[in-house]
Amino acid sequence: MSFNFETTKNLLTSSLQISVPLAINDFKKNPEKLEAFEKTSLEISSYLCTHGDEILFKSSKKGETQKGFVKLTYAIAYLCLKSPNGVSVFENHFKAF
Secondary structure, three states: OOHHHHHHHHHHHHHHHHHHHHHHHHHHHHHHHHHHHHHHHHHHHHHHHHHHHHHHHOOOOOOOOHHHHHHHHHHHHHHHHHOOOOOOOOOEEOOOO
């Protein structure tokens, strides 16, 4: 199977365009989730640094790609809530209103 980075990037950005606003809304409705995320943010950032390839390329372990994607989604949502101007990721700008 051949790899096409552009296709992978497009799929990832399209998925984030849907999932990040949902995660922002989830944090706003459930402040305890935001608090829990803050407590584990160092662990989550470490996970994203060491498992980023599993988000871009399907992991051989079942469920690992999804796990990484969810962590990435909530990390971006968290940054949006903490940054008044939002954040830009993969050529998309996300902002919590």
